[in-house]
Amino acid sequence: MNSTSPAIVAQNAVRRLPRWALIGLCAAYVLAGFWGRAPWKGADIAELGYMLEMAAGHTRWMQPTLAGLAPENDGLLAYWIGAWMLQLAPSNWAPELVTRLPFMAMLALTLVATWYGVYYLARSPRAQPVAFAFGGEARPNDYARALADGGLLALMACLGLARPSHEVTSYLVQLTCTTLTFYAVAASPYRRWTPLAALVLGLGGLALSGAPTVALVLGAASAVLTRLLSDADAEGRQRLGWPREASLAAAGVTAAVGALVYQLDLAHWRLVWPSFGETRSLARLLLWFAWPAWPLALWSLWRWRHHLRNGRWPLHLGLPICFVAVSVAITFTTQPADRALLLGLPALATLAAFALPTLSRSMGALIDWFTLLFFTSAALVIWVVWLAMQTGFPAQPAANVARLAPGFRPELSWLPLLCAVAATGAWMWLVKWRAGRHRAAIWKSLVLPAGGAALGWILLMTLWLPLLDYALSYASMVQSARALMGTATCAEVYGLSPDQTAAFQVHGDLRLVPTGSATRCDWLLVDRNQLVGWLETHDGPNWIYETNVWRQGEQRESVLVYRRAGS
Structure with missing residues (x-):
């Protein structure tokens, strides 16, 4: 010793x-967080797109590309x-x-x-x-x-x-x-x-x-x-x-x-x-x-x-x-x-x-009280906002959700609700256990922080998951474009980021190719911020503008959909 x-x-x-x-x-x-969640924007869906391209044999394994784009x-x-x-x-x-x-x-x-x-x-x-x-x-x-x-x-x-x-x-x-x-x-x-x-x-x-x-x-x-x-x-x-x-x-x-x-x-x-x-x-x-x-x-x-x-x-x-x-x-x-x-x-x-x-006994008590207040308050906020989404009461949280996620329609799903109830019950039991006489165990001061972090993450991934998927995924944007494109199996792209490209590949079941490639498609997807560059550099076939689709609640991130004239 x-x-x-x-x-x-x-x-x-x-x-x-x-x-x-x-x-x-x-x-x-x-x-x-792994089970039941849609791929979110950023690297989460972008790297999935490269994996699909490699698995299908559409790109080289040592130098993968996605519609001509190298990975970041x-x-x-x-x-x-x-x-x-x-x-x-x-x-x-x-x-x-x-x-x-x-x-x-x-x-x-x-x-x-x-x-x-x-x-x-x-x-x-x-x-x-x-x-x-x-x-x-x-x-x-x-x-x-x-x-x-x-x-x-x-x-x-x-x-x-x-x-x-x-x-x-x-x-x-x-x-x-x-x-x-x-x-x-x-x-x-x-x-x-x-x-x-x-x-x-x-x-x-x-x-x-x-x-x-x-x-x-x-x-x-x-x-x-x-x-x-x-x-x-x-x-x-x-x-x-x-x-x-x-x-x-x-x-x-x-x-x-x-x-x-x-x-x-x-x-x-x-x-x-x-x-x-x-x-x-x-x-x-x-x-x-x-x-x-x-x-x-x-x-x-x-x-x-x-x-x-x-x-x-x-x-x-x-x-x-x-x-x-x-x-x-x-x-x-x-x-x-x-x-x-x-x-x-x-x-x-x-x-x-x-x-x-x-750790002294007073410091351990300080950690416990701070953790208890923080995570209990966070859990309460998550539950109140979920209740507002489902019933419209309280009115202010419901109005905030409608403002931040326009068009979102909540649906009641029983399995996530039961998981959230079980996690909340486990947290209450854990708080009751910690309030008892358990002075001996040296790991006791980290039980509430770990349990509270798990509780918050589980509640977000159950009660708020539909809202987070709506706000952080490209699913509804791709579905809006896909409804217009019908049975098309491929589309040309210009200016799309890797995560946008992967979204149309994953959610839209489309084969995407860069403009000017040997593959000819009847549809074109252009990032709105790159529209001027595309108009200046492409004098090829005429394209007919069809619609503009954007990610939920973020109109600055939108994609223009064009159809090839005569198709």
């Missing part, structure tokens, strides 16, 4: 969080995974559901890898609590298991994790691969082959999913960290030859990934230096995106500061600090910033977990 540790934990404080409760919470969090993300791994699933699944399955299945598994793997990463870090000697004079302190394995439960709860409590982790994009692949790399370094003192396999998958997956520079930086950092650790952290060194073997393995894998990056010419880091105003915006992003993990992480660094002063940082602090620093650095230098910050959430949750043994 570590006599300089700020953690004072008795054995009765490390009792396990019931597995059925933890697994049920994780399952509900993973399923909500250089990472190909996500496209390959989705295309492979589309080829393996039955043809009558919805493509959006098929492509989501492996990404659901990736999110689940991220949660599992985070749990085991915290577990192995908490087992290190310098992470252990103070030894009591007459015994009774927490046993290492039980202490590590309790902190791992807390780390997983801290990750699910992060507000910024919900939406990007439930989209079929390369960013979820990057999150999973980063977490695998994190786990590989954390578990290297105790395991040999599993961490090595995780390191290969993590660094290789990062390189192929659009983050090759991050892969090389994290790989080099992992090699250095495992080599510079103090002997006190090297439990099992005689048995495994650690940290030398782990360091050499990390260096070798990093070198192999570097060769892959060079061979495939993957290194294209587009640096963006933010202005003063953008820096303030990024600072606000940090505040809410990583809430509530970042305040606990700062508290953890303060309480464990004596371990950081001598320059020989222990693994349980040095590893998550390194991963968080890399994530924050790329957040301020790349776009999109929120997706870059996503990669640091598992490490930030790890630091938050090590704050749990050091």
Whole structure:
């Protein structure tokens, strides 16, 4: 045991969080947002369009295009995974559901890898609590298991994790691969082959999913960290030859990934230096995106500061600090910033977990009360707005919905309603449980934050899902155009973005080709903002204007529909 540790934990404080409760919470969090939702605008539907093109053989797998447009993300791994699933699944399955299945598994793997990463870090000697004079302190394995439960709860409590982790994009692949790399370094003192396999998958997956520079930086950092650790952290060194073997393995894998990056010419880091105003915006992003993990992480660094002063940082602090620093650095230098910050959430949750043994009773009560008020109020707002959509009462929320989503007609669906009622009932039970006498468990302060975040996400994905689909998807816009086009199977496009193009492909079952290609179609789709450019550069056959369709509530994003003269 570590006599300089700020953690004072008795054995009765490390009792396990019931597995059925933890697994049920994780399952509900993973399923909500993947099941029953339409693809939303942006990368969520754009990458689905590229997957469909690749699966159908309409584009090359190494250089995919969608109606002549190259993808905005250089990472190909996500496209390959989705295309492979589309080829393996039955043809009558919805493509959006098929492509989501492996990404659901990736999110689940991220949660599992985070749990085991915290577990192995908490087992290190310098992470252990103070030894009591007459015994009774927490046993290492039980202490590590309790902190791992807390780390997983801290990750699910992060507000910024919900939406990007439930989209079929390369960013979820990057999150999973980063977490695998994190786990590989954390578990290297105790395991040999599993961490090595995780390191290969993590660094290789990062390189192929659009983050090759991050892969090389994290790989080099992992090699250095495992080599510079103090002997006190090297439990099992005689048995495994650690940290030398782990360091050499990390260096070798990093070198192999570097060769892959060079061979495939993957290194294209587009640096963006933010202005003063953008820096303030990024600072606000940090505040809410990583809430509530970042305040606990700062508290953890303060309480464990004596371990950081001598320059020989222990693994349980040095590893998550390194991963968080890399994530924050790329957040301020790349776009999109929120997706870059996503990669640091598992490490930030790890630091938050090590704050749990050091929290005072008053601070734990403050966290509970703030969480209770915040998420209960948020749930109440969601329910009131849903009631207003269904009945028109209260009048003001109903009027706000009608103003923000003109044309939206709510429909009562019993299965989502039952799921929302069950989630709300579970939250009430959780609040009642937390109000009881459960002072012993060190993970208790993160139960309400994680449960509240899951509650809010589940309510949004059940009660508000029709409204969100209406506002964030292109389904109704495509259906309006498709009703006019009849049985047409293809259309020429000009100026459409990748997500607009994918929307007509997914929702309209159309084969889209760029204007001027060898394929001749009777219909033309033109982005309204690109109309002048199209008129100036195209003197070909005459087109007859038919209609203008736009995304719900956003007339600035509209598509002009033309029919070829004589067709």
